[in-house]
Amino acid sequence: MLSDALQMAGRSKMAPCVCLGLLGVLCWVWVSFASFPDDQLSLGTMDAVDRAAFQPQSALSEMEFASVSSYRGPGNLDGRSNKELPILLWWSAGLFPHFSGDSERIDCARSSCLATSNRKVQLYKRTASIIFYGTDFRAYEAPLPRLQHQTWALFHEESPMNNYLLSHGPGLRLFNYTGTLSRESDYPLTLQWLPFLDYLFTPASVSLEEKTRLRGEALAPVLYMQSHCDVPSDRDRFVKELMKYIQVDSYGKCLNNKPLPGNLEDTSTATEEEQSFMTFVARYKFHLALENGLCPDYMTEKLWRPLHQGCVPVYRGSSVVADWMPNNHSAIVVDDFSSPQALAEFLKRLDENDDEYREYLEFKNPKRVTNARLLDALESREWGVNDMTKPNYLNGFECYVCDQENARLAAARAHRKGPNTSKPPQAKVAKNSHMGCPLPSPGYGHVQDLPADDGWLQTWPQDYWQSLDQAEGLESLIRHNESDPSLLWKHIQSMAVRRARGKP
Ligand SMILES: *[C@@H]1O[C@H](CO)[C@@H](O)[C@H](O)[C@H]1NC(C)=O
Ligand SMILES: *[C@@H]1O[C@H](CO)[C@@H](O)[C@H](O)[C@H]1NC(C)=O
Numbered sequence: 001m002l003s004d005a006l007q008m009a010g011r012s013k014m015a016p017c018v019c020l021g022l023l024g025v026l027c028w029v030w031v032s033f034a035s036f037p038d039d040q041l042s043l044g045t046m047d048a049v050d051r052a053a054f055q056p057q058s059a060l061s062e063m064e065f066a067s068v069s070s071y072r073g074p075g076n077l078d079g080r081s082n083k084e085l086p087i088l089l090w091w092s093a094g095l096f097p098h099f100s101g102d103s104e105r106i107d108c109a110r111s112s113c114l115a116t117s118n119r120k121v122q123l124y125k126r127t128a129s130i131i132f133y134g135t136d137f138r139a140y141e142a143p144l145p146r147l148q149h150q151t152w153a154l155f156h157e158e159s160p161m162n163n164y165l166l167s168h169g170p171g172l173r174l175f176n177y178t179g180t181l182s183r184e185s186d187y188p189l190t191l192q193w194l195p196f197l198d199y200l201f202t203p204a205s206v207s208l209e210e211k212t213r214l215r216g217e218a219l220a221p222v223l224y225m226q227s228h229c230d231v232p233s234d235r236d237r238f239v240k241e242l243m244k245y246i247q248v249d250s251y252g253k254c255l256n257n258k259p260l261p262g263n264l265e266d267t268s269t270a271t272e273e274e275q276s277f278m279t280f281v282a283r284y285k286f287h288l289a290l291e292n293g294l295c296p297d298y299m300t301e302k303l304w305r306p307l308h309q310g311c312v313p314v315y316r317g318s319s320v321v322a323d324w325m326p327n328n329h330s331a332i333v334v335d336d337f338s339s340p341q342a343l344a345e346f347l348k349r350l351d352e353n354d355d356e357y358r359e360y361l362e363f364k365n366p367k368r369v370t371n372a373r374l375l376d377a378l379e380s381r382e383w384g385v386n387d388m389t390k391p392n393y394l395n396g397f398e399c400y401v402c403d404q405e406n407a408r409l410a411a412a413r414a415h416r417k418g419p420n421t422s423k424p425p426q427a428k429v430a431k432n433s434h435m436g437c438p439l440p441s442p443g444y445g446h447v448q449d450l451p452a453d454d455g456w457l458q459t460w461p462q463d464y465w466q467s468l469d470q471a472e473g474l475e476s477l478i479r480h481n482e483s484d485p486s487l488l489w490k491h492i493q494s495m496a497v498r499r500a501r502g503k504p
């Protein structure tokens with residue numbers, strides 16, 4: 001679904017391949033460029049840390065800056081040379097959304113920056129922002145000391161289970177800018193898995209008549225297809241209970257009760273849609289669409305794909321999923337039911353009543369789409385999915401950070417020149433609502449009823465709380481101006497001791 005470039009850079013976490021020997025030389029040349037005239041970039045608010053920042057001698061070669069891309073956003077009149085631009089440093093190893101070596105000039109809608117993945121620039125004055133890929137963010141590898149003049153930007157498009165540090169307020173408050181699944185984030189990726197509106201309007205791949213015929217041939221009404229079983233949403237515990245009350249065909253590794261036909265591979269978690277597999281699953285009336293983690297606005301292809309295929313998703317994941325559905329009769333939300341049994345009764349009723357079932361597919365007629373929020377969000381988002389006329393969201397977020405940083409630097413300069421007429425730039429800090437996710441809870445039943453040796457219980461709630469400790473530990477490292485992130489464990493320990501003694 002995503003553009004090839006993005007898949008290569010993001011999904012598979014592979015860095016573009018380059019000749020290492022040559023790279024070494026170029027890196028050195030490039031970083032030595034990062035010294036600059038003080039008047040250009042030093043901020044009025046810069047403190048001792050920043051003044052002491054590493055400043056290599058300049059042995060300049062224009063070579064690394066020779067390729068200047070010709071694209072400029074319509075409002076971009078930035079005529080500065082590359083060596084005058086603020087630097088954005090991609091911290092996450094292997095994630096750098098450009099192909100030409102380890103640095104590139106980016107010309108965004110309003111301004112330009114240099115993007116790089118070369119960590120040597122970490123402490124440079126000119127390095128304005130450090131960008132992190134959420135899944136790869138580790139408190140014990142954070143760039144320290146944290147410099148006052150640098151912002152941190154979080155790009156997090158994946159499941160909360162990949163990094164619970166980012167599900168807590170103290171974790172999110174480490175960052176200044178966010179591009180996350182939450183609609184509240186600065187650069188929302190909420191509908192990332194919905195490529196375009198017409199994706200929803202494709203006619204159902206298998207007609208209701210055919211589905212009904214297949215039901216007569218002992219095909220279950222409900223499909224479950226998961227091979228990632230030990231997950232924080234604990235979906236298997238729920239499905240196991242549901243299976244007591246309604247027939248579910250389960251082909252994946254989790255709760256498997258049917259083999260996949262030999263010619264099909266389980267591609268349920270792949271980004272590419274394999275046609276014969278899709279036709280196979282489209283025969284079911286209902287798809288269990290259960291995310292691996294629960295978080296407001298966390299919705300994946302598990303939800304959008306059945307809508308596309310004309311199968312009704314039985315969904316759990318984002319508690320506010322209804323806000324994004326084409327109309328109020330498009331998905332069946334698990335948490336609207338008092339129990340798996342009550343849900344099963346409802347599904348059986350729809351299974352036996354074609355008219356009621358059809359109501360769930362009415363949104364395929366564009367006139368039956370009533371959700372203005374969905375339509376507005378799709379129309380106004382500036383990035384595309386496999387759309388060559390728009391930036392992908394990774395480059396889009398990078399440009400968002402670039403424009404923000406240039407605006408902040410310009411405001412700081414103006415304030416230095418005219419303190420009475422220009423206000424200093426406002427600090428901007430991310431909030432819990434930018435991705436905060438709740439404590440994982442059992443897929444069925446109450447946590448206090450689980451046996452102490454329950455595998456889920458021993459894994460996910462602990463992971464969630466330990467991640468909070470790490471977020472607070474990193475906050476403490478930053479507050480103490482530590483430069484060695486491996487001191488994290490020591491800070492976590494002393495915080496625990498202080499707490500045990502009743503101190504804040
Ligand atoms: C913070 O740490 C850096 C590097 O260890 C040091 O150069 C700087 O003086 C410290 N700043 C403060 C305010 O303690
Ligand atoms: C569902 O949408 C229809 C049409 O917009 C509306 O009349 C109805 O009140 C809605 N029902 C609920 C339960 O929100």
Ligand SMILES: *[C@@H]1O[C@H](CO)[C@@H](O)[C@H](O)[C@H]1NC(C)=O
Nearest residue numbers: 415416417418419420421422
């Ligand atoms: C700015 O304001 C301060 C206090 O209001 C005043 O003392 C100072 O003269 C002003 N400076 C300029 C350049 O206007």
Ligand SMILES: *[C@@H]1O[C@H](CO)[C@@H](O)[C@H](O)[C@H]1NC(C)=O
Nearest residue numbers: 173174175176426427428429
């Ligand atoms: C960035 O966020 C930190 C908190 O993590 C805050 O102290 C700092 O002032 C923010 N910087 C800017 C420029 O907003």
